[in-house]
Amino acid sequence: MSGSTHIRVLLIDPQPISLTGLHTILKGHPAMQVVGVAGDVDAAAARYQELRPDIVIVNVHTDPAEAVRSVDALSRYQPALPAPNVLVLTSDAAATASQVLRAGVKGVLSCSSTSQELTAAVRIIATGRSLLVPTVGQKRGDSPLGQLTDREIKVFTLMARGFSNAEISAELTLSQSTVKSHVQRIMEKLGLRNRVHAVIFAYEKKLVGANF
Structure with missing residues (x-):
C-alpha cells in the first residue's frame, strides 16, 4: 500500500447506478478513500497512471473478458512495476474466477456480497494477498x-x-x-x-x- 493511512481505491464500472453504490459503500469506511472512478477501461487506465491507487475494483457484471482487458490495460501503463491489485466483482464468481485469476486479478467477489464482505476483500487485496470468496448461493451438494x-x-x-x-x-x-x-x-x-x-x-x- 502507499504511505497514506487510507486504502486508496479506483472504481471501474460502466453502470452509473452500481458505480454510485460502490462509491457510497467505500466512502463510508473510515480506512478507505475512493480516489477516482471510471466508466470504461481506457479511462480507468489513464486514471490509474495518474492516481497510483492501492487497489482497483472492476465491476464486470456478466463479462469476464472485460476484467481481463482491464488488467492488461492497467499493467501496460506501468510495465516496470508490480501488477495492480485488482478485485473483480461479478454476478457469476464461479464462472469468472478461472479466467480472471489467470490474467493476474488478485480476487473475485460476487456482486451479491454484502458491504462488509466488500470492504473486507478490499483490505485483504490491498496488502497484495489473493482472495476468492464463494458466492452465497454456491451449491455445496453433499460436501x-x-x-x-x-x-x-x-x-x-x-x-x-x-x-x-x-x-x-x-x-x-x-x-x-x-x-x-x-x-x-x-x-x-x-x-x-x-x-x-x-x-x-x-x-x-x-x-x-x-x-x-
Whole structure:
C-alpha cells in the first residue's frame, strides 16, 4: 500500500447506478478513500497512471473478458512495476474466477456480497494477498461443507487463510466471542482437530486455492 493511512481505491464500472453504490459503500469506511472512478477501461487506465491507487475494483457484471482487458490495460501503463491489485466483482464468481485469476486479478467477489464482505476483500487485496470468496448461493451438494451456514463458510475461509480470531472479527465486523463460537461449531461439524487440519481440509475441498 502507499504511505497514506487510507486504502486508496479506483472504481471501474460502466453502470452509473452500481458505480454510485460502490462509491457510497467505500466512502463510508473510515480506512478507505475512493480516489477516482471510471466508466470504461481506457479511462480507468489513464486514471490509474495518474492516481497510483492501492487497489482497483472492476465491476464486470456478466463479462469476464472485460476484467481481463482491464488488467492488461492497467499493467501496460506501468510495465516496470508490480501488477495492480485488482478485485473483480461479478454476478457469476464461479464462472469468472478461472479466467480472471489467470490474467493476474488478485480476487473475485460476487456482486451479491454484502458491504462488509466488500470492504473486507478490499483490505485483504490491498496488502497484495489473493482472495476468492464463494458466492452465497454456491451449491455445496453433499460436501461436508454443506453442514456449514453461509456465515460459517466465510469464517472458515478466513481461518483457512491463516487469520486469527481477532483478524476474522475485524474482517467480518463480528465480536471475538461470536467468532470463537463459529470456529468451535465449524471444528465440531467438520471433525477437525486444529487449525492446521482446517487449512488442509480447505485446500482439499478447494475452498481456497494454492495462490493464497
